[in-house]
Amino acid sequence: MPKKVREQGIETAKRLRAAGLRPTRQRLELAGMLLSAGHRHMTAESLHADAVAGGIKVSLATVYNTLHQFTEAGLLRQVVVDASRSYFDTNTGDHQHFFVEDEGTLIDIPGEAIAVSGVPAPPKGMDVDRIDVVVRVRKTVT
């Protein structure tokens, strides 16, 4: 194993431990897929498919568990755009999304770009947790 990869693994292991998660093989490999390259969007099904395609042995149940654990640990963010599937985003920073309805795909919109103004004060005894903006787009009908 190349030194660089090993160190990356150690680095990832630390992050998992810090989140109170044991660095198991499955979690390390999934974390590797998610945290290495650039940001990505996924569903449990798609991540499982990618993992299996990449030779990683994990069950779908473990993928679901892992996605939720990572989300709770702040490594991922859940995006609600479709009533029938859950999407996850490796970009946990301030940003919003385009949702391509024909394809079921997400595209990030930088948080600096977009602004929401005029939000009324929340009802008494409530605090704003987050503001989500979804720009639903579809293929132009020509």
Next chain:
Amino acid sequence: MPKKVREQGIETAKRLRAAGLRPTRQRLELAGMLLSAGHRHMTAESLHADAVAGGIKVSLATVYNTLHQFTEAGLLRQVVVDASRSYFDTNTGDHQHFFVEDEGTLIDIPGEAIAVSGVPAPPKGMDVDRIDVVVRVRKTVT
């Protein structure tokens, strides 16, 4: 039957016919619940429960069908805030929502109040269908 109620029923029947829907007993009664009073938010389950509680005989399957038909007819609008349930809103005008995460309830935010700026141009060949803003709130932790 009081004259006023009968006329309301006739009025509703017209709206249904205009939407290409036969004014059946179930559809008229559900429409009555939805279009009479002020705006309301509901899930299929909650509407079915309310209908049954109000003495209206309908099956859950018909409630689902009706909600979708009404939505397609523009009488209702679907709101996506929770990955596991579909919400519907009798307010089909321009507006947004608070979503109380602890309770799973929605509160309207008038469209005039809120504004989203800085939305980038959608990708080539895509048109913006709608912009949804969800202000997620939760009970203040004291």
Next chain:
DNA sequence: ATTTGTGCAAATCGTTTGCATCTGA
């Protein structure tokens, strides 16, 4: 050795559908 995680299959939840029966026009 003890605790925690994994995989599988069964269970669950919201939602949709097939089909026999009704109902409105």
Next chain:
DNA sequence: TCAGATGCAAACGATTTGCACAAAT
């Protein structure tokens, strides 16, 4: 009459869970 609507129960797809086994500390 008869296309369209309804209700029920079975089917569904996404997600969760129970439990025996495996792996991490």
